[in-house]
Amino acid sequence: MAVNKQNHKSSSRLKLLLEKRHIWFAMLSIAAVLAVYPFVVMSSSSSAPEIVPPGGSHNGENVEQPIEFPHNTHVKDNGINCMYCHTYARRSKVAGIPPTSKCMGCHKVIATDKPRIQKLTEYWEQKSPPPWKKVHDVPDFVHFTHEKHLKRFVFDQDFPVENVKEVCAFCHGDVENMTVAHKVKPLNMGWCKTCHINNGGPGDCWACHK
Amino acid sequence: MSLENLLGNWSQYRKGHEEGGFHDYKHLWGMAIDLDICIGCNACATACYAENNLAVVGKERFEKGQAMHWLRLERYWDQNELDHPAQGASFLPMMCQQCDAATCEPVCPVAATYHTPDGLNAQVYNRCIGSRYCSNNCPYRNRYFNFYSYYEDSWPEPLNMQLNPDLTVRDKGVMEKCTFCVQRIRVAKDNAKMENRPVADGEAMTACAQACPTNAIVFGDYMDKDSQVAKLWKKHQVKLRLTKQNKENPELRGYRIFEELNVDPSVMYLERVREEV
Secondary structure, eight states, rough: OOOHHHHHHHHHHHHHHHHHHHHHHHHHHHHHHHHHHHHHHHHHHHHHOOOOOOOOOOOOOOOSSSOOHHIIIIIIIIIIOOOSGGGGGGTTSSSOOHHHHHHHHTTTHHHHHHHHHHHHHHHHHOOOOOOOOOOOOOOOOBBHHHHHIIIIIITTTTOOOOGHHHHHHHHOOOOOOOOSSOSOOOOOOHEEEEEEEEHEEEOOOOHHOO | OHHHHHSOGGGGGOOOGGGTTTTTOSSSEEEEEETTTTOOHHHHHHHHHHHTOOOOOOOOHHTTTOOOSSSSEEEEESSSSSGGGGGGGGEEEOOOOOOOOOSSSOOTTTHHHHHOSSEOOOOOOOOOOOOOHHHHOTOOEEEOOOOOOOHHHHHOOGGGGGSTSSSSSOOOOOOEEEOOHHHHHHHHHHHHHHTOOOOTTTTTHHHHHHHOOTOOOEEEEESSSHHHHHHHHHHHHHSSOSSOOOOOOOTOOOOOOTTOOOOOOOOEEEEOOOOOO
């Protein structure tokens, strides 16, 4: 009797274990996923960061400029680099408006018969710069530097500088097909922040807010 | 990503405050102020007014306690029983102590004040709704509220041309405080990053430290062990993240104000030495 009882007990234990086998399997598989998951995440984040250009669009009003400056003629037709005129972009906070002398460097001889160039020459002779209006203006409480963005997206990436207009287009839109530039990206905080998340920019409030 | 958080090293958050807490700073801006060489000239306060667009509120409002001085010079009398010249005036420049466990931060209902990765107590003016909880919770009384719009009174034309463009001019209903001249820190960090190098000691300098004629105020990065600040803290055996300093040599002058409150200030003061007559 005693032996029988023992047998009965052990067989029921085995049965219980067998019944629980699916639980073991589930636990093992969860453990396996847990063990592998960090490697998957790490390997995906350690690969070379891909640049995700900011999306979004904005229908900015056309800004009336003193001279209707044709960006398309300069950039698209004549292939002038953005940073030939906006020189300070790579070394300061602001991209800069070129001095009138830079315009006159070419336009003393080129297209002098056009009315826009004649207007420019008038400004040049009066020794007063054309009162250009700012198109891409962020609020005064925002700290934005062109140089760091160019470093991140152009110089650190070994991006060919002659194609820099593609990087400028992230925030300024397709300027090579515009005459007078107008705002085509929202330039608001959510838009900046999305790009900072996608491309590893700082997330600290005081990195941009001042 | 939540699973990643779950698998992260949680033991770092279980460290007590005295073991360093959970902060993982790249920079930790700190200060050392030697009260023995401070002559109480107020140059630091003046420099702060000029640098940080601080409003001049006028005598009446000053008396009501509405002054906007981010850095004030506190005056104490060491020998009060004596008459004026011999009274023994001593001075203490008091600015935001940029506490590591700041009491102002957790009480903000809109998270306008928060801790930056540099160990600063930041104030985001755009987010501030002016509840003034932070000011009430600051043991040092170093937060200042804009009860009025001071722009036109304080900088009538053409004085508005003297405003610092690196800083917002705060308007009515916003709390403000010493930022350790974050605009200068930002420039130093930007320059260092453009040249792919770490920020050098002395590159980021607050206006008060720059203006001090006796170099009583020393500002720098506490994490940089070769910086002047870190050396001074070490020399005077003052450590961060302690509520009571255990100095081997109790004669050393370094101390932190209100550290017993467990707020962990980033400013160390060096006691004034007086010769007994």
